[in-house]
Amino acid sequence: MRRLWLWFVLCVALIGASPGAAAPQAVDRGLILGVRPPWFGLRELDGSRMRFAINGSTIVKLDGRRVRLRRLRRGDVAVVVHDGPSVSAVRAFRP
Numbered sequence: 714m715r716r717l718w719l720w721f722v723l724c725v726a727l728i729g730a731s732p733g734a735a736a737p738q739a740v741d742r743g744l745i746l747g748v749r750p751p752w753f754g755l756r757e758l759d760g761s762r763m764r765f766a767i768n769g770s771t772i773v774k775l776d777g778r779r780v781r782l783r784r785l786r787r788g789d790v791a792v793v794v795h796d797g798p799s800v801s802a803v804r805a806f807r808p
Contacts, residue, residue: 738796745789745805750782753803755791765793765800773803 741763746754755763767773773782791805
């Protein structure tokens with residue numbers, strides 16, 4: 714019985730520890746300054762400029778449809794989800 718209890722406590726500890734091990738994701742919002750695959754520039758709401766690189770696993774959407782990065786244009790409004798240098802998603806809207 715004691716081994717079963719220790720096993721249960723260990724499993725609960727591992728389940729509780731897994732979300733903390735993941736890197737927190739950041740979200741940046743702004744206007745696209747330019748696109749030159751695999752890079753694009755973004756002017757954020759506070760006026761600062763950021764440069765992002767995408768990879769094969771990055772999801773890029775324009776007005777709700779999945780597209781290639783080269784379909785985005787200067788002036789599109791974008792939301793970029795990333796965790797450090799790795800961009801996981803780009804959602805863009807054309808005004």
